[in-house]
Amino acid sequence: MALQKELAAYRHSEDDFGAIDTLGGMDIGFEDGGKTTRAAAVLLDAATLEVLETHVARMPTRMPYIPGLLSFREVPAALQALAALSRQPDLLMVDGHGIAHPRRVGVATHLGLVSGLVTIGVAKKRLTGSHAEVPNERGAWVALVDGDETLGAVLRTRVSVKPVFVSPGYRIGIQASAQWVMQAATRYKLPVPTREADALASRRR
Secondary structure, eight states, X not given: OHHHHHHHTTOOOSOOOOOOOEEEEEEEEEEGGGTEEEEEEEEEETTTOOEEEEEEEEEEOOSOOOTTOHHHHHHHHHHHHHHHSSSOOXXXXXXXXXXXXXXXXXXXXXXXXXXXXXXXXXXXXXXXXBOOXXXXXXXXXXEEEETTEEEEEEXXXXXXXXXXXXXXXXXXXXHHHHHHHHHTOOSSXXXXXXXXXXXXXXXXX
């Protein structure tokens, strides 16, 4: 927890990127009752959302499950999966939280800090903060706040479907994060990059 607080000082939640030609998706799961970490990395064309490349990395899990500290458990395998891709994505969407974390260092922020990549956290459930009701319109979003701090966007990607929790990971702001997630969301609740990665990490593909 002390290290997370130190890392939080280096988070960078403002737009700091150039042309986005490729998107990445990352999801991390576990096998063998948690003994093996399984990380799936997907590379896509940003314009067409065509999957260009995938890679799954497996490695022994180095840390037990401790709520709030999951990134330390997940990032090593995620880095290995990213390293196996032939090129690094211009923007990486991670199944999990960015700064929308009690100490502002969710897995997307942690992964961005250690890799240098532009990252966005796309989570299915809220971890911290509060928000107003999201209008039932595709693309509508409200701020996720904690006190005076805005942590992300609660974004409805499909009408009458529960919203996703989008937060900056590293080198990107809230507005751009929400825009890129919507641009990558098609017929499903999750944007294509994390949906494809989730299917690989959970062994549905």
